[in-house]
Amino acid sequence: MSVSVNSSFRSLSLTALLIRFLGSMNLAITLLVAVAIASIIGTVLQQNQPYPDYVIKFGPFWFEVFKSLDLFDVYSSVWFLVILGFLVISTTVCIFRNTPRVLKDIRDYKESAQLNALRRMSHGHEWQSHFSPDICVERISAVAQAKGYRLVVKSEAKQLIVAAKKGSGSRLGYIFTHIAIVIICIGGLIDGNVPLKIAEMTDKIQVETRNIPASQVPLVSTLPIDNLSFRGTVTIPEGQKANLAFIDFKDGYLVQRLPFLIAVEDFRIDYYKTGQPKSFASDLIIYDKELEAPLHKTISVNHPLEHRGYTIYQSSFGDGGSELRIKLWPLKGANRSDEIRAVVNTPFALSLEKTEMTLEILDFRPINVNPDITGVKKFKNIGPRFQYKLRAATGEATEFINYMMPVEKDGAKYYLTGLRHTPAEDFRYWYLPADSEDGVDRFMRFLALLNDETRLKKIALSALPKQAESFLPMAEDQELVAQFMVGLINQFVNGGVGLISAKVKAAVAPDKQQEISSLYAKVLHHFLRNVYWVVLQEEELDPALGLSEFDERFYEDAVAAVSISHQYDVPVYLDLIGFDHKEATGLQVTRSPGKMLVFPGCLLLVVGVFCMFYLPQRRFWVIVSGSQDNTQLFLAAQEGRNPYEFEQEYSALENALLLQLGTERTD
Amino acid sequence: MENTIDKDYKTKRHFYQRRNSADWVWGLANIVGVVYALSQYHMLMDGYEKVIIVCTGLVLIGFGWVWQTIRLFVTGVALVSLFAVSRYGVTIDLGKTDFFLKYMLASQSAIMWMSALYVMATATYFFDLLTNKPFSGAVATSLTWAATGMGFVGLLVRWRESYLIDFEIGHIPVSNLYEVFILFSIITALIYLRYEQRYNTRSMGGFVLTVISAAVAFLLWYTVERQADIIQPLVPALNSYWMKIHVPANFIGYGSFSLAAMVGLVFLLKGKMEAVAPKAFLTQRLPELTLLDDVMYRAIALGFAFFTLATILGALWAAEAWGGYWSWDPKETWALIVWLNYAAWLHMRLTKGWHGTPMAWWSIVGFFVTLFAFLGVNMFLSGLHSYGGL
Incomplete structure (x- = not known):
């Protein structure tokens, strides 16, 4: 057996051998x-992400390995396109080899089939009929x-051969599908980024990775108007125009010129109820x-x-440079709030009391539909929000997300401000209780007062219980106690309850810790309450008449917010007041x-x-022989x-034939 | 005698000449239905949607001509749905008070009936397989028909309900995972019922219905745990006539592939049992291997044809919505993988003549590939098809 295969191979020319290989079913299946x-790899490994993300995910070694295999952009990698190319060639060869045979088969009734061949067929029946x-x-x-x-009917010397067929469609279908695959693949390759790939490899183009205005992008990163096929994106603010698009390519982008100008008059989002x-x-207006x-x-x-x-x-939308009116609430130091006007995507220099920072507003959304946490409705618009970064002079930046309106939670309202240090983290939110005017003023005054040592000391002195004078007659002693109370507040503001108990642990013998801690807690709350009273008095309320349910709840929320305020490690809170x-x-x-x-x-x-x-194609043959009233079928x-x-x-x-032609069976 | 025979075979020549009066009544009824729908709701449809509804009518006519049982079914579903819609009138609130709606025909109730009936049908099919009582077989088939009918009624009524909730929310209920699971169940069942009738065997029923029962189990979990049955407005990307054809075509594919896998399973089971206990009762009860092999091939061919169509419709839609007919989005890519898998299967069968056990195994593997394309992509991979997410 193997000998005969070898000899048949030797007799083939190289071209014929190649064609046989390319057109073989095994190759086709292998390619499929x-x-x-390859497609699976491309879906499991997220494609076309920024390179640094991959380095973080896989480490520098595997990043290089994957990159050299083009695994971050499988579908336009050379090897993938080569496989597709081979699939096209293999299918084409298959079409060329089989089409003549198939066409012949479609036309051919095979009426010259030999009796012996017919007898070998899987199904057959022989009988006699009394018809001629x-x-x-x-x-x-x-x-x-x-x-x-x-x-067709073919007459031979002693017999007639009826050869019938139907359903040539399946054979045509074979040709159609295979031609279609070739056409689709060629079309797809034209629209794929093969030309870009070639241009990049021959250094005709260079990927731009810098974040610069389109007008400054060099010509080598710009694609001409006659580029036949591309997929680019462009963001145009309302009232502005553009005659180019950006194509994401590798770790950067290319600029594609357009032969017309796109002007955006208006962008709208319609909402369901x-x-x-x-x-x-x-x-749009096209010029x-x-x-x-x-x-x-x-x-x-x-x-x-x-x-x-x-x-x-x-395809998307974003902010086109909204102007935001923002109130700056310093979180340390004086109770002084400045108002600024900043524009989205335009850096703004913030000079705070002790530091200089850059405010970069990343995004602003006037409407935010979120799952409703109160569960009344499935979704709820929780109002405008903006996202920004505060960048220190060192270049380090913290990202924030703030809402303009308070959000309701468990029957009270809070302003939400979220913070994160890297984009990989989720935002952690700080809940600031809203005051009776739905503002953050009261909380900010409370916080400012807690940061103001001079005033705190005054409050501390006046907060000493009247009896204290009897066992602390000396002003210096009272001063010391007030100093201690202020210190306690200081620890609370700068490190929460955690810091206080850490200090207690460090300074007090273990068996006394419990007692001292609870004493400190009592003093702290007594004092905090007194500070809060001062805040209320500033609003011309009289706490002595008793706190309303709202004010009581506010106090609890405010203390809770202060206790974690040290985690909000920037000196300012940005309060959006208009846009x-x-x-x-x-x-x-x-x-x-x-x-x-x-x-x-x-x-x-x-x-x-x-x-x-x-x-499906079907054929049958009937051989009719014999004479007038004794016909063999x-x-x-x-x-x-x-x-x-x-x-x-x-x-x-x-059955139909037997019914029509008599049922005298001979077999 | 001779004349009558002559007449008999000569009048059967053409497809249209072979239609009897019932066929024409069926055709007419469908035309009337389509014309009525167009006259009532043409202002809600764009040109493409009008073409789709006319084509749907034509497909239904043809379907009823080649498969007569379906006529009764379609008529029943239509009448029951119309009755439900008439009970609703113009307000959604009646769904909670009206007896018929609350307990039977409001979409959620109908779908609960569908779920219960499918589970009962599955059990009855297995009972029938083990006992071979003619009555139990007939009951199983009837239960499956009834369940499928309730599924269709549920979806059709849901379509109406979406408009009753709010006119602007109204849309065809094939827009999220909850709705397509119902679609999957009823399409798979319908394909199965067709094969059951055509091959005159009920012994595959329990196996095929097991897949449907699994879908039903998921559906119930999804309803109870996630309240997925609440009708949601469409996201802008889905608001297109393409959804009406892309999604159902896809689910004919998914349904057929699932059916083929279960038939493959029966094939393996039968093969094993023939080797071990050829005379056993159960071995005798299962259909013969050639039949199973044939059903498997037919199901995969049907699935492949419709899956090809669905993928192409998806590509056309993508060209209109996402800016390109092919973006290598995970869902697209997995659709291609499924397609390539079954293309290879069919090549092996048609050109290499592979049959039997390896093909049965392959169709089972194919089911898992399909399952991943259907569910896994939405669960594990992110992409443009995110609205199908869990």
């Missing part, structure tokens, strides 16, 4: 599996046609020299604009001529697939790919 595995051969043929034709067969967004839409008048068009998700082979999609909202729309601009191939290819694929499965058919289905079809055919 390879594409599938001609009538038999006529009736066979009728039955065959009724069942959808087409047939429940608060979730219903539609995103932009009013193009080829147009007689500027083109006005509103685009929305699922309704893009097509212009000269370019398609413009609504002038300006939106920007995120557009995707694409040009994909490949779809002129891909879409027809898809149609061909669907037609082909359905033909292939639902128009021999029916033969070969089972196809669905034995069970075929069985039914065959027995129906046999």
